[in-house]
Amino acid sequence: SQQGEEDPQALSIQEGENATMNCSYKTSINNLQWYRQNSGRGLVHLILIRSNEREKHSGRLRVTLDTSKKSSSLLITASRAADTASYFCATDDNSGAGSYQLTFGKGTKLSVIP
Amino acid sequence: NAGVTQTPKFQVLKTGQSMTLQCAQDMNHEYMSWYRQDPGMGLRLIHYSVGAGITDQGEVPNGYNVSRSTTEDFPLRLLSAAPSQTSVYFCATRAGLGTDTQYFGPGTRLTVL
Numbered sequence: 001s002q003q004g005e006e007d008p009q010a011l012s013i014q015e016g017e018n019a020t021m022n023c024s025y026k027t028s029i030n031n032l033q034w035y036r037q038n039s040g041r042g043l044v045h046l047i048l049i050r051s052n053e054r055e056k057h058s059g060r061l062r063v064t065l066d067t068s069k070k071s072s073s074l075l076i077t078a079s080r081a082a083d084t085a086s087y088f089c090a091t092d093d094n095s096g097a098g099s100y101q102l103t104f105g106k107g108t109k110l111s112v113i114p
Numbered sequence: 115n116a117g118v119t120q121t122p123k124f125q126v127l128k129t130g131q132s133m134t135l136q137c138a139q140d141m142n143h144e145y146m147s148w149y150r151q152d153p154g155m156g157l158r159l160i161h162y163s164v165g166a167g168i169t170d171q172g173e174v175p176n177g178y179n180v181s182r183s184t185t186e187d188f189p190l191r192l193l194s195a196a197p198s199q200t201s202v203y204f205c206a207t208r209a210g211l212g213t214d215t216q217y218f219g220p221g222t223r224l225t226v227l
Contacts, residue, residue, distance in 0.1 A: 004156070031214055042118075042204055042218035043157070088156055092214060101172065102216060104149075104156035 004032075004089040004105030012111040019076040021108040023089030024069075030092040032065055032072050033102070037086045046087075047074075079112045086110070116140055118219035120205050126225045127195040135190040135222050137205030143217070145208040146188040147172070148180065150201040151221075157204065163188055195226045 007022045023032070031050045035043040049056045049065045049072065056063045062075040076083055086107040093103055121136045137146065147162035149172075159172030163182040177199060179191040192199060205219040 033214065033216075035216075040221075042220045043206075043216075044218070045215045048214050090216075101147075101159055101162065104158075106154060106156045 004091050004103065006087070006089055006105045006108040008108060009106070010109045010111070012113065013079055015079060015081055015112055015114050017079055019079050019083070019110055019112070021074045021087050021110070023072045023074070023105055025072075025089075025091050025103075025105075026070065027091075027093050029067075032063075033090045033092070034061075034063060034072075034074050035088045035090060035104075037088065037107070039085070043088065076110075079110075081112050081114045084110060084112045118205055118207055118217050120203075120219035120222050122222060123220070124223050126227065127192070128227050129196060131195050133192050133195065135192075135203055135205075135224070137188045137190065137219060138186050139188075139205075139207045139217075140186065141207060141209070141217065142185060143207035144185070144210040146182065147206050147208075147216075148178070148188070148190045149204045149206065150174065150199075151204060152201050160190065160203075192224075197226045200224060200226045 004023045004025045033048045034046045037043045047058045047063050049063045060077045065072045086109045088104050088107045090102040090104045118139045144165050148160040149157035151157050158174050160178050161180040163169045166182050166185050169180050203222045206216040208216050
């Protein structure tokens with residue numbers, strides 16, 4: 001069953017604008033990760049935030065995590081047409097040693113219009 | 115260093131046929147897994163392996179078999195293909211406990227008629 005649920009399902013913005021995507025999850029986690037998928041391609045890891053962290057930055061990406069609300073957000077600043085892709089959150093749900101399943105949400109489809 | 119490779123890229127099967135999707139990695143990663151991705155859905159875990167000789171079921175294992183005889187290879191077998199198995203299949207690797215990033219292959223698009 002899906003652990004993470006992204007919101008919105010689809011987002012269309014103009015180049016240069018910021019894009020914000022949200023992810024909610026249900027159980028306690030070790031960490032939460034964001035992945036990008038370009039059309040017809042595999043997923044690419046973007047950024048990871050651990051359960052004891054509240055905010056993390058990587059280039060134009062900013063991720064926040066609120067474990068009390070079981071939610072995370074991904075902000076892409078100054079968007080570019082090349083950012084057009086689907087974005088997925090994935091949770092590492094602390095199932096114990098030897099079990100590491102990542103559970104993915106359904107994704108947010110971002111379109112950046114030049 | 116090719117990373118994670120998958121073959122074939124595309125495949126069309128008839129109902130009842132069997133086939134094997136290949137996944138290979140050259141990163142010496144311990145963990146490998148298979149996911150399927152259906153329209154409007156995230157990825158769902160089919161089977162995974164924490165090392166050579168060790169496999170376990172994920173969320174949607176029915177109709178699929180796996181084996182892990184070497185660190186490098188993790189094939190996924192469809193025993194008797196059904197239209198419900200039409201999907202895009204992704205193989206992923208992870209270095210091991212204490213590491214977090216998964217590396218994905220380019221996917222195999224399978225259609226079962």
